[in-house]
Amino acid sequence: MVNRDTGKKKISESTIRRLSLYYRALSLLEKENYETISSRELAKREKLTPAQVRKDLSFFGSFGTRGLGYPVSELKDRIAKILGINRIWNVAMIGVGNIGSALVSYKEFQKQGFAIKLIFDNDQRKIGSNHKGLIVSDIKEMPHLLLEHNIEMVVLAVPAIVAQYIVDEVVQAGIKAILNFAPINLKVPDDVFVRNENMSMELEYLSFAISNNYTPN
């Protein structure tokens, strides 16, 4: 009955991604003043099955009450803890071009606990300029600034051609988490996590889908 945390259960990537969905749904439910939510209702909102919801959550503990459902606020907090978002992360943005500055302007990240503390570029016209209260630092200063400001995550928004070079420096500085927008397969050591945000891939998926009358699930 009790789901003791015996360390190394294998959590699938899909489960982790769904935790994000649950978290967002629960945040909304909290605003709508729901006290509890059943796996059935939560599943319906995220277009999943109730069993899927229960199984996902069961990997981390038993958070619900039989006959009643899950306590909204409490479950939300539990998931925040599981995802590691019950805290502030110090983030640096590298490359303040089109995408980089759009992201820096986006206040939601800050609200969700991803605080952009430093922004870097190599363009002399940009260095020293002000972006939403942040001064663009010279990329040359990156290695020591990342350390000094306890940066733990980096968003890469530089041209693909320089991305690997910069990542090597980022890794040198001890960063273990990178969100990469450059359309390139970055090489990093095993203990560094990279997520790629690749809009072309999503467009290609859509292209495939309509071209082939694709029917998932």
Add this chain to the structure above:
Amino acid sequence: MVNRDTGKKKISESTIRRLSLYYRALSLLEKENYETISSRELAKREKLTPAQVRKDLSFFGSFGTRGLGYPVSELKDRIAKILGINRIWNVAMIGVGNIGSALVSYKEFQKQGFAIKLIFDNDQRKIGSNHKGLIVSDIKEMPHLLLEHNIEMVVLAVPAIVAQYIVDEVVQAGIKAILNFAPINLKVPDDVFVRNENMSMELEYLSFAISNNYTPN
């Protein structure tokens, strides 16, 4: 031996996404003047297994030569055809704010065959203004303009609060493919494809990974 296309094989989402990876890798190989590539080499470049590469491709035909590998240019073209990117897609951008204008400025999409033909906003200060050669249209004109310009895909970069309302109009206009940046679960009919680009989810995944010393694969 011959892999006749008998219509409805079930292609997994993962396979489709990997086709995009193969396509990008092959484009690069072509530039590097490779004539042929083995599944082993291709797999290595994309951090996959050779068997995975061969299996993925085998769903669509047999493109390789035993003992030699796959012909780079030809395979690239074949994949382009499979993905439906051997043509130009007419795309509309809805919402010309931070993200929307960053995407409009990004010339790679055009090069990859995703041609942004129309851009929409509801802000009077933006309507009529010029963005990279495109004039911002009034969102009120969207329904008929989408039809008139044969738009087939739409990128949604509007605030979450209005996203569902706009999607309903987009669907009304017969659009079957939507790339959505708003952090909301859009409701659409079964024959409309939506891909969500959600950076918060990626950051949360990274957060989970470093918080839990996560080891995928």
Add this chain to the structure above:
DNA sequence: TATTTATTGTGAAACAATTCACATATACAA
């Protein structure tokens, strides 16, 4: 307090994706 109702938590079953392993085919060298 007893009964009914709702819903969880979870092994087992079903389904899906990946990897194995090898017969088969081609290139190329001798």
Add this chain to the structure above:
DNA sequence: TTGTATATGTGAATTGTTTCACAATAAATA
């Protein structure tokens, strides 16, 4: 030609993920 090396294409085996189905349990009701 013939032989050797290489690498595909694919059923079968394995591994991973989702769904099923139901005992367990708490809440609500009588």
